[in-house]
Amino acid sequence: MSSVRSSNAELFSDCDDLGVIESDCWKLLAAAPHDRDCGWRLPVLATFGEQVPRQRTVVLRAVDPESRQIFCHTDVRSPKVKVIRDHPLVSWLFYDASRQVQLQLVGEATVQTAEPETDWLWQQEPAASLQGYLAPYPPGTVRPHCETNLPADMPTKMSSREELAPGRENFAVLCSSIKNLEALILRPNGNRRVVYSYTGSGVASADWLAP
Ligand SMILES: Cc1cc2nc3c(=O)[nH]c(=O)nc-3n(C[C@H](O)[C@H](O)[C@H](O)COP(=O)(O)O)c2cc1C
Structure with a gap:
């Protein structure tokens, strides 16, 4: 972790070059999933499709700067999955206090559930990040009493992938292709305030904005 931090210590030291800022944004995004101290590891994902906009904190799990795709994972039964399937345009908000x-990112999101397609993230995640997928009830279900939504017989410490296997069918990867x-x-x-838009082949526009 400290090597990730030190290699990115200089990011955003040059704030007067549009190309450098854009490049630094993707460098920090790519580093954030591996650095627990980076504020960009815990962004807010916003959807709009219900009667009101909805936001929720998620963990940024992976970033591919080449394709400009960012990834988190979620319970396929959670309300946001249906919203994203119906209304794929999403917005992400990050703040790194240090x-x-x-x-702010705008992207088009897809919900990936098929096993080969999602295996790379399921396999790389530590058990502690996956045990929530054993939840017996869909997230957001109204319950008659206080509920942790974990199986009653779940061991306090998950030790093997076999114990997690029943959660696999609830696991979904949200992939956002960033457009702005x-x-x-x-x-x-x-x-300083900047905005970039992307097409499939690269940066389509880059502009300074009045902060
Ligand atoms: C620090 C933190 C990290 C979270 N990470 C995730 C995550 O990676 N994926 C996820 O689906 N929910 C995550 N949640 C829970 C969501 O914020 C949200 O409560 C849940 O996904 C239900 O959202 P929905 O009802 O809009 O579908 C996290 C919450 C917190 C506080």
Whole structure:
């Protein structure tokens, strides 16, 4: 973890170059899933499709800067999955307090559930991150009493992948293809704000905005 941190110590030290800022955003996104101290590891994912916009904290699990895809995982039975299937446009909000950089991403999300397609993330995650998928009830189900939604016979510490296997069918990967990136960099000598849009082949536009 400390090597991830030190190799990214210089990110956002040059805030006056559109190309450098965009590159730094993707470098920090790619590092965030591996750095528990990075604020961008715990973004807010917003959906719009119900009567009101909905937001929730998720863990950023993986980032592919080449394809500009970002990934988290979720319970396939959770309400957001149906919303995303019906209304794939999502928005992500990140803030890293140590670097004082806010990031807003707009993307088109897909819900991946098939076994070969989602295996890479299921296999790389530690058991502690997966035991929630053993939940007997769909997340958000109204219950008549206080509920942890964990199986009554679940061991306090999950030791093997076999114990987690029944949760596999509830596991889904949310993949967002990023179409728009906006960053706000807070600095004592004046804040900077930038926006980029992407097409399949690369950056389609890059603009400074008034902060
Ligand atoms: C720190 C933190 C991390 C979370 N990580 C995830 C996650 O990676 N995936 C997920 O589906 N929910 C995660 N949650 C729970 C969601 O915020 C949310 O409560 C849940 O997914 C239900 O959302 P929904 O009803 O909109 O579908 C996390 C919550 C917190 C506080």
